[in-house]
Amino acid sequence: MKDYKLSKSETRFAEIIWQHEPIGSGELVKLCEKEMKWKKSTTYTVLKNLCDKGIFQNQNAVITSLLKRDEFYAKQSRRFVEDAFGGSLPKFLTAFIGGRKLSDSQAAELKKLIDEHKEE
Structure with a gap:
């Protein structure tokens, strides 16, 4: 990169x-x-x-x-996840959420994103 x-x-x-x-x-x-x-x-x-x-x-x-x-910040975000979490998005999300609870709408939005970007 x-x-x-x-x-x-x-x-x-x-x-x-x-x-x-x-x-x-x-x-x-x-x-x-x-x-x-x-x-x-x-x-x-x-x-x-x-x-x-x-x-x-x-x-x-x-x-x-x-x-x-938007492209710049997307690249910055990917680099951060690579550097700080070995490229693991689940590890990043776990750290980011940090014991907080997600609202129903936040959880639904994340599920929708995952479904849209899931490998077939």
Whole structure:
């Protein structure tokens, strides 16, 4: 799996792009200056790093995502389950639930997901 691990500031930066894409690089610089107190050089350095990671692209000074927000977080979630629970979804769910009780609607939703994704 490609390394899509981001720092907190990179994740915040990515969120700005996802919220405003397609976004011109000049507008991105202004947003990052306002929201993150970054200088122009910082914005371009982080943008280049995320483009190199294959998350965004910068074509003709317009930034768009190569990896959509939902896809990014899905990959992060799978990586976490792989790293922390040896890829075992049941072990992850057991830890996540942690002795709490599920509501009837939560249990029904989980059953539905399992049925939809079960191997035949």
